[in-house]
Amino acid sequence: MQRILITGSNRGIGLELVRRYLRREDTLIFATCRNPQAAAPLQALAAQHPHRLLILRLEVTDAGQIVEAVTAVRIKVDGLDLLINNAGTYAGRVGDADPQVTQFGALEVGPMLDMLRVNTVAPLMMAQAFADLLRRGHNPRLVNVSSDAGSLTMWDGGAYTYPASKTALNMFTRCLAHDLRADGITVISLHPGFIQTDMGGPRATLTLDEAIPGVIRVIDNLAPGDSGQFLNWDGSRVPW
């Protein structure tokens, strides 16, 4: 049984990952979201797979809720094989986001820090909180869903806070890969593709159906030697 936890799983990439991992009979999925009551598609999946899908409430910036999530997972399993830090925010959609985080001249400290809390600090706190369960997992993997917008090589300006939040997340991936290598935990940053979700918007180049099988293939094929890498949804490396 592969034991998987996915954050931000009520819509977009997270929900599609849940759907596709559920198609495998040997998976037990902890799907977290901020508001389980309002997560209708996730609830429908849980009704179909009551023994393999557990929905947990988790606002990823809330330290108390992270502790509650760890406790809830520990009641069910003694180890975790895959943690996908997927929850993230663009404060709007690509090309139409809050100027307070995207536009030089309109930037505001509060909204910028809010974004960094979600996209950068929360995945690290999740890693810290779930490290013991991952240590007890089989071929344990920690995937930080990053973005090629966080690539210093590829990004040529604009948007400010979101790309910076992913660049910093990538550094946390490197730090975590270093610290967790001795425990056998493979840690990567993953660019899932530019996908048509609420965040990516209709002009994104890929559908969920096109990109997510690739994302899952990359995760399936991870080996300890990949730890600390920044990988693309098609398996290629993203330049830092």
Ligand SMILES: NC(=O)c1ccc[n+]([C@@H]2O[C@H](COP(=O)([O-])OP(=O)(O)OC[C@H]3O[C@@H](n4cnc5c(N)ncnc54)[C@H](OP(=O)(O)O)[C@@H]3O)[C@@H](O)[C@H]2O)c1
């Ligand atoms: N779509 C793309 O083209 C693209 C490209 C590169 C990287 N990514 C990354 O992929 C990940 C998923 O993106 P997406 O396209 O699926 O975005 P999305 O459709 O906007 O979904 C974002 C998910 O994150 C959750 N979330 C946001 N803030 C949260 C918080 N504070 N606590 C818990 N959950 C929170 C949302 O929950 P609520 O419903 O409660 O808001 C939602 O489930 C993000 O990390 C994003 O940066 C996306």
